[in-house]
Amino acid sequence: MKLMTVEELKQRIDSGESFNLIDVREPHEHAEFNVGGQLIPLGKILSMQIDELEDLKQEEIVLYCRSGNRSGQACMILETMGFTNVVNVTGGMLAWQEKIGK
Numbered sequence: 001m002k003l004m005t006v007e008e009l010k011q012r013i014d015s016g017e018s019f020n021l022i023d024v025r026e027p028h029e030h031a032e033f034n035v036g037g038q039l040i041p042l043g044k045i046l047s048m049q050i051d052e053l054e055d056l057k058q059e060e061i062v063l064y065c066r067s068g069n070r071s072g073q074a075c076m077i078l079e080t081m082g083f084t085n086v087v088n089v090t091g092g093m094l095a096w097q098e099k100i101g102k
Contacts, residue, residue, distance in 0.1 A: 001072070001075040001076065001079060001086055001087070001088055002085075002086070002087045002088070003087065003088055003089075003090050004062060004087050004088070004089050004090065005089075005090055005091070005095075006089060006090075006091055006092075006095045006096040006099055006100060007099065007100070009021075009035070009062065009064070009089050009096075010035075010096070010100055012062075013035065013036065019060055019062055020038075020056055020059055020060060020061045020062065021035070021036060021037035021038065021062050021064070022037050022038050022039075022040050022053075022061055022062065022063045022064070022074075023035075023037035023038065023039050023040070023063075023064055023065070024040060024041060024042040024045065024063055024064070024065045024070050024071050024074045025039070025041065025042075025065050025066055025070065025093075026041055027039060027041070029066060029093075033093060033097070033102060034093075035064070035093070035096065037062075037064060038052075040052065040053070042065070042070045042071075042073060042074055045074045045077055045078070046073075046077065048081070053078070053083075056083070057082055057083050057084065058084055058085070059085060060085040060086075060087060061078065061083060061085065061086050061087065062087045062089060063075055063078075063086065063087065063088055063089065064088075064089035064092050064093065064096075065092045065093070066092045066093055066094055067091065067092045067093075067094050067095075068088060068089060068090050068091050068092040068095070069092075071088045071089060071092060072088045074086075075087070075088045
């Protein structure tokens with residue numbers, strides 16, 4: 001699993017770069033604050049109900065959560081399922097709000 005800081009993520013979003021950004025938090029967390037990622041809660045990944053990701057096995061997938069823990073778990077699970085380019089945003093949305101703001 002690769003790691004990315006929130007500053008690197010913001011730079012990639014601001015530059016308009018196209019990549020797969022996934023929020024693995026719960027719907028209420030996503031509704032409170034998010035940076036544009038597609039919501040696929042960790043529980044859905046744990047139960048392997050991730051048909052929407054199946055076509056992305058060879059593409060970069062950047063995952064984030066509240067603190068980086070759940071997204072780290074999601075990265076490990078996806079790697080065991082054959083995904084080859086998963087990236088965990090270290091510190092998650094807590095770091096984003098602390099360093100970048102809303």
